[in-house]
Amino acid sequence: MSEILSRKEIEQFVLSGFVRIDNAFSQETAEAAIDILWNDLPCDRSNPSTWTEPVIRLGMYTQAPFIDSINTPKLYAVFNQLIGKDKWIPCQSVGTFPVRFPSVQQPNDTGKHVDASFPGNDPGNFLEWRVNIKSKGRALLMLILYSDVSENDAPTVIYKGSHIDVAGLLSKEGDEGLSFMELANKLEGLPKREEVYATGKAGTIYLCHPFLVHSAQPHRGSTPKFMAQPPLLLKGELSISDADAGYTPVEQAIRLALE
Template identity: 70%
Template sequence: MPDILSKQAIDQFITEGFVRIDNVFSPDTASAALDILWKDIPFERGNPNTWTEPVIRLGMYTQQPFIASVNTPELHAAFDQLVGEGRWIPCQSVGSFPVRFPSPKQPNDTGRHVDVSFPGDDPSNYFEWRANISSKGRALLMLVLYSDVTEADAPTIIYRKSHKDVARLLSPEGDRGLSFMELAGRLHELPEREEALAVGKAGTIYLCHPFLVHAAQAHRGHTPKFMAQPPLLLRNELVIEGSEVGYTPVEKAIRLALG
């Protein structure tokens, strides 16, 4: 498989914290995934009057359309370029779905945050899960679009270059790192960063540095938004210093942040 990401795209990942890949999976795969998801939604698919909440959270999905969408040969080749061949674990689930609906209500989950990657003292409490400077457990954050998403359809807000700021927050915290809530409570300390919106057609995937700050927002469009945010899991932790074989783009981004 030839390189999927150009040098320019890899440089963008290192400096900006993300790269967008279009047409990763087909409209038919996206449609099959939506058919499964709608069966679990307590609203009528064709009746917007029944869409009474701004967000509905659905559980883990492992059916074929979901697994196929995040395991294409092209996507695997991009993982190799960003994380390193043999250093990541193929996705066996796309995680939970926050399905967002047009609503005058403000959703209660729009705060800036960084996704964490390993359990704290209480593994059942996600707010106690943690992130550390070697990104234990997580190679990438993925934003996987299963519906077309415009600027009106509650696109995820990405804060460009914020992964570098988070690396500098995590560096003094050692292997234990910071919990989800500890990290969220310190994001106000970070510089203001330019925003990018995770828009695109169904089949678009944003590959994001694990430290990238992002946020949800209210839906002001007309069509429900379907997006998954699965992690790409690491086989081992990232290597930030002392590598004898060089550094991958995800590691180079951290090294650049730390000088």
């Protein structure tokens, strides 16, 4: 398949830390996925009075609508452009889903963070998972919209360009990197960055640099928000120095912090 992203879009990804892919999958695929998710929720789809929690997390999904949504020729072509051919692993499951409901309650997960990518000493403790300067294990963070998301529907807040600041932090930490919480505790000290809301129609995917800072926010709309945020996994590790064949956009972004 021919290249999907223009040179300008790739430059935007390197500097901003994300690129938005519209119509990455069909409305029908999105609706089929949401039907499955509603079936697993402990509340009534047609009765908002049963939507008592601001966020309910659902696990990993392997059914056809989920797999179909993230394994398309278009997305594969973009992955190749951003990460390099044969350097990433196709997604075999989609999760986790933080399903966000309209609520006056403040959700307890709205802090700035960077998703970790490899286990620490206790693989069962996600807060101990780690991230290092070579982004061991993770090629991209993907924000996959299965429902329409407006500014009122708790869109994820993306901190534009923050991946370069995070690369600067991680460059001092070697192969061990930092744990999820160690890194989260350093983020408020980084330069203030422009906030971008991850809005869009169902079928929109935001492909984000693995170091991009982001956060959740309360839902002020009227219909639940369905979004998955799986990693795209790396086969090996990124090259951030002494590469003979040049650097991919994901690697170029990290190198901006090292120069």
